[in-house]
Amino acid sequence: MLLAALLLLPFVTATLLLVARPEAQARLLAMASTLVTAVVVLLLWAGYAGSAVTVVDHDWVPAVGLRLVLGYDGIALLMLVLTGLIFPFIIGAGFKQQHDRPATVNALLLYAQSFLFGVFAAQNAFLFYIFYELALVPVFFLLLFWGGEQRRAVTMRFFIYTLLGGLSLLFGLAWCVLQTPAPYSADFTALHALRLGSEVQVWLFWALFLAFAIKLPIFPFHSWQPDTYTVAPLQGTMVLGGVMLKMGLYGILRFVMPIVPEGVVFWRDLVIGLSLAGALYAGAIAFRQRDLKRLVAWSSLSHVGLLCAGLFAWNSYGVSGALYQAFAHAVLLVGLLYMVGAIHARTGTHDLGAMGGLKLRTPRLAVLFLLVLVNAVALPLTQSFVGEWLMFNGLWQHNGWMAFAAACTIVLGAIYMLWAYQRVMLGPDSGGPAVADADRDDHLYLVPLIAISLFLGVYPGPVLDLLEAPVQLMLNTLTALN
Amino acid sequence: MSALILTSVLGVLLLYLGVFGNKRLLAPVAVLGLLGAIALMASGWYMDVPFFADMVRFDGTAAAFNMGLTGLTILLFLFGVDYYARMERDVAEHYALMVFSLVGAYLLTSYTNLLVLFLGIEVLSIPLYILAGGKKTSYRSGEASFKYFLLGSFATALFLMGIALVYGVSASFDLGRVQEVAEAQGSAPSPLFLLGLFFIAIGLSFKVAAVPFHFWSPDVYEGAPTLVTAFMATVVKMAAFAGFFRLVHLTGLPPALANTLLAMTVLTLFVGNIVALRQTNFKRLMAYSSVAHTGFLLLVVLGNSASGISTLFYYTLTYGLATVGLFVVMVLVKRAANGSEEVRSFRGLYQAKPWLAITALLLLLSLAGIPLTAGFVAKYQVFLLALQAGFLKTTVFAVAMALVGIYYYFVVVREAFTADEQPLDVQVTPLNGLVVLLCGIAVVALGVWPVVLP
Numbered sequence: 001m002l003l004a005a006l007l008l009l010p011f012v013t014a015t016l017l018l019v020a021r022p023e024a025q026a027r028l029l030a031m032a033s034t035l036v037t038a039v040v041v042l043l044l045w046a047g048y049a050g051s052a053v054t055v056v057d058h059d060w061v062p063a064v065g066l067r068l069v070l071g072y073d074g075i076a077l078l079m080l081v082l083t084g085l086i087f088p089f090i091i092g093a094g095f096k097q098q099h100d101r102p103a104t105v106n107a108l109l110l111y112a113q114s115f116l117f118g119v120f121a122a123q124n125a126f127l128f129y130i131f132y133e134l135a136l137v138p139v140f141f142l143l144l145f146w147g148g149e150q151r152r153a154v155t156m157r158f159f160i161y162t163l164l165g166g167l168s169l170l171f172g173l174a175w176c177v178l179q180t181p182a183p184y185s186a187d188f189t190a191l192h193a194l195r196l197g198s199e200v201q202v203w204l205f206w207a208l209f210l211a212f213a214i215k216l217p218i219f220p221f222h223s224w225q226p227d228t229y230t231v232a233p234l235q236g237t238m239v240l241g242g243v244m245l246k247m248g249l250y251g252i253l254r255f256v257m258p259i260v261p262e263g264v265v266f267w268r269d270l271v272i273g274l275s276l277a278g279a280l281y282a283g284a285i286a287f288r289q290r291d292l293k294r295l296v297a298w299s300s301l302s303h304v305g306l307l308c309a310g311l312f313a314w315n316s317y318g319v320s321g322a323l324y325q326a327f328a329h330a331v332l333l334v335g336l337l338y339m340v341g342a343i344h345a346r347t348g349t350h351d352l353g354a355m356g357g358l359k360l361r362t363p364r365l366a367v368l369f370l371l372v373l374v375n376a377v378a379l380p381l382t383q384s385f386v387g388e389w390l391m392f393n394g395l396w397q398h399n400g401w402m403a404f405a406a407a408c409t410i411v412l413g414a415i416y417m418l419w420a421y422q423r424v425m426l427g428p429d430s431g432g433p434a435v436a437d438a439d440r441d442d443h444l445y446l447v448p449l450i451a452i453s454l455f456l457g458v459y460p461g462p463v464l465d466l467l468e469a470p471v472q473l474m475l476n477t478l479t480a481l482n
Numbered sequence: 483m484s485a486l487i488l489t490s491v492l493g494v495l496l497l498y499l500g501v502f503g504n505k506r507l508l509a510p511v512a513v514l515g516l517l518g519a520i521a522l523m524a525s526g527w528y529m530d531v532p533f534f535a536d537m538v539r540f541d542g543t544a545a546a547f548n549m550g551l552t553g554l555t556i557l558l559f560l561f562g563v564d565y566y567a568r569m570e571r572d573v574a575e576h577y578a579l580m581v582f583s584l585v586g587a588y589l590l591t592s593y594t595n596l597l598v599l600f601l602g603i604e605v606l607s608i609p610l611y612i613l614a615g616g617k618k619t620s621y622r623s624g625e626a627s628f629k630y631f632l633l634g635s636f637a638t639a640l641f642l643m644g645i646a647l648v649y650g651v652s653a654s655f656d657l658g659r660v661q662e663v664a665e666a667q668g669s670a671p672s673p674l675f676l677l678g679l680f681f682i683a684i685g686l687s688f689k690v691a692a693v694p695f696h697f698w699s700p701d702v703y704e705g706a707p708t709l710v711t712a713f714m715a716t717v718v719k720m721a722a723f724a725g726f727f728r729l730v731h732l733t734g735l736p737p738a739l740a741n742t743l744l745a746m747t748v749l750t751l752f753v754g755n756i757v758a759l760r761q762t763n764f765k766r767l768m769a770y771s772s773v774a775h776t777g778f779l780l781l782v783v784l785g786n787s788a789s790g791i792s793t794l795f796y797y798t799l800t801y802g803l804a805t806v807g808l809f810v811v812m813v814l815v816k817r818a819a820n821g822s823e824e825v826r827s828f829r830g831l832y833q834a835k836p837w838l839a840i841t842a843l844l845l846l847l848s849l850a851g852i853p854l855t856a857g858f859v860a861k862y863q864v865f866l867l868a869l870q871a872g873f874l875k876t877t878v879f880a881v882a883m884a885l886v887g888i889y890y891y892f893v894v895v896r897e898a899f900t901a902d903e904q905p906l907d908v909q910v911t912p913l914n915g916l917v918v919l920l921c922g923i924a925v926v927a928l929g930v931w932p933v934v935l936p
Contacts, residue, residue, distance in 0.1 A: 061859065061932050061934075063789075063792075063863075063932075063934050064859065064862060064863060064866060064932075129853065130853035130854060130858075131853075133852055133853045134852075134853055134854060137847075137852070141899070144896065144899060144900070145899070152896060152900070155896070156889070156892065156893075156896065159888075159892060160885070160888070160889055163885055163888050164885050167881045167882075167884055167885050168881070170862065170865070170881065171865065171877065171878060171881045174862065174865045174866050174869055174877075175869055175874075177866070178866065178869050178870060
């Protein structure tokens with residue numbers, strides 16, 4: 001019941017916004033909807049007993065294995081909670097943006113939220129795929145209507161890139177569905193029960209993995225990401241990086257690892273190598289950026305590389321760490337992007353070279369920025385520290401050199417983030433008109449974000465408890481293999 | 483059966499209405515007549531009785547296809563009310579010829595005799611040769627008609643030759659007898675029989691515009707009046723594929739023929755999708771997109787499994803609905819853009835008429851195969867069938883080509899949703915709006931509740 005509400009509430013609100021177009025109240029209405037869904041996911045969490053739950057189970061198109069099965073386990077619940085908690089912040093970021101047609105913007109965002117809930121609640125691979133592709137459509141329009149320069153070309157590139165992955169996934173999915181005993185079923189339970197031959201798994205791995213590798217993205221499938229993140233409107237980037245990226249992570253856990261475990265064993269060193277190389281490379285590029293938003297885009301790429309590496313370490317530290325870090329990354333990215341917006345509103349530029357000494361004029365904003373930033377550099381007692389420490393541990397168990405490379409990306413992250421802070425906030429005042437310091441709205445927005453990151457940094461227990469059982473269940477297949 | 487007679491009589495009736503100059507009655511009579519035909523077919527569902535000395539058999543699938551074909555024609559006629567109100571004075575012939583062509587389509591879906599197949603193709607095609615030249619003062623229309631006629635009659639000659647060769651082996655035109663011969667010969671048929679099947683396949687490939695028999699389609703699509711183009715892209719394709727599948731399903735595919743068809747499929751997918759990328763004219767884009775869809779449908783024919791006919795029906799129907807809707811939108815845009823058929827002229831559509839742009843978006847999403855539209859389920863079924871039949875590499879290729887397809891459909895979407903300096907002054911009559919909305923609702927409804935023929 002609660003799960004159905006999660007899918008329907010944003011969808012209905014969005015349709016309402018699109019049809020009635022209450023431009024003046026659009027933001028408030030969207031905010032109310034996301035706050036209610038946030039409460040609903042917390043209720044779900046509170047009511048979660050520790051074992052997988054199936055809420056809805058209906059036939060839809062039996063001929064192709066499509067069934068309407070909705071439910072969640074610990075991993076999916078974490079993703080639902082993440083989506084539910086982050087979206088109020090994404091909508092909230094719109095209060096300070098001057099858009100034309102706010103009703104449409106908020107409607108598109110809410111559609112995206114509804115489809116994302118669908119992705120994480122789907123227990124049928126086909127249903128997952130439908131939501132996965134649908135989630136792309138609102139973002140396409142957000143980019144096309146409200147993007148920055150060259151948005152038409154960037155939008156098409158992003159779209160084609162993502163659909164390339166999607167179609168590859170569809171092909172792999174169709175192939176898998178045909179291997180299930182007749183009548184075909186695309187339920188995750190049926191697909192996870194498949195025992196495919198080793199040679200098949202080696203090639204099928206790429207058919208399934210490509211989609212998620214592009215979605216995350218990991219090196220070398222990342223070339224759409226920096227442009228898209230930069231060109232997209234602030235809220236669009238928040239959706240893309242904060243939540244949609246996690247679909248990739250979740251997809252790897254739902255498709256790649258259970259269906260083609262031998263393929264994972266075969267390719268994991270390559271994937272970890274690519275991810276870490278990408279993380280180092282993106283970190284080095286982030287260091288050279290002059291545009292603050294681009295810097296955030298590249299830093300996100302670097303974080304995601306580490307995330308994927310941790311996941312493919314494929315032990316309980318690595319997988320739990322990656323999932324934990326996924327949550328942390330969402331909180332962090334939304335905070336950082338909000339800061340980018342706030343700084344842009346005050347200085348009128350994204351160019352780091354033109355900034356400096358903002359702290360003298362906006363001392364409170366500088367403190368808030370620093371508190372967001374400590375999460376980015378994974379300082380102990382922040383959420384990121386827990387995630388990165390777990391991933392580091394996981395990689396260490398797999399291979400010492402890989403752990404070393406991971407540690408390097410963390411150090412690199414600290415360098416470019418702190419340097420960015422220095423160039424924006426410290427130094428002599430670059431002049432310019434007097435600007436307002438962080439006001440009540442800024443505090444209302446950033447303080448809860450910082451509180452989440454600090455709270456879960458000090459007390460990660462609840463989240464890790466959620467992950468323990470499903471992660472262990474999945475890792476058992478690996479033990480069975482060896 | 484009774485529907486076949488009713489429709490033929492309807493064609494004659496429309497001609498007479500034209501003689502007495504009662505232009506305003508034409509569309510209502512035609513639509514009512516076709517609705518009657520649908521009612522007859524629906525009431526005769528599964529009355530699987532042979533007709534005409536067992537040369538025609540209206541079984542369940544034939545009835546389903548016929549209803550689909552009639553439904554698409556009705557949508558086109560509803561659009562025709564406004565379309566022909568602005569055209570030359572003698573429009574009765576246009577309606578009548580389309581109805582006659584529809585009769586040919588009925589025969590194509592229900593034949594059990596090679597002669598009836600030939601008859602069906604000819605009854606389907608000859609009115610189209612005339613219709614393609616419907617804009618009498620336009621060079622392009624004349625060129626379309628002439629080109630279609632020349633190439634079409636050449637293909638028909640080969641087709642007839644094929645039937646004669648098959649007859650030479652089986653000593654009968656009856657499909658049942660041909661099937662027995664095919665089964666007796668197994669996978670190594672006699673050269674004569676094989677050559678016969680080859681020629682028949684060529685004739686049908688021409689009708690469905692499979693590469694390398696597709697050269698007529700862009701020119702004819704561009705030159706013919708848009709309503710006729712839409713008719714060719716939807717009704718003709720649907721009927722020709724039904725006929726194709728019926729034949730292949732009974733005679734089976736000898737390895738040589740299967741390999742040739744496989745090569746044609748790959749070529750069709752490749753040429754259709756890649757050349758579509760370069761098109762700036764919307765009608766030519768739709769022509770190449772139609773070639774591309776032929777490629778996907780050929781995969782179903784090649785797969786040749788029992789559930790193939792259901793997929794074929796669903797795919798052609800959803801493709802037809804989306805295409806009809808888009809052609810109507812295109813005509814409306816063309817009028818607003820001073821007769822320009824360029825994709826570029828879609829720019830500003832969302833500004834002018836948001837609901838029209840959103841419906842066009844749904845139709846394009848369906849053609850591109852994005853989830854929750856019918857086109858997605860259709861494409862997915864095709865991939866499943868092809869994988870079941872063991873075409874692993876071809877399916878991978880088809881998936882890659884589907885991606886290319888998404889690109890050129892989204893170029894149209896991008897144009898429609900990009901604001902223009904000069905607002906597009908789109909005028910929509912209620913009936914045209916109804917047709918577009920019906921198509922839009924149908925592709926979503928069929929996507930959520932796909933039909934599966936028993």
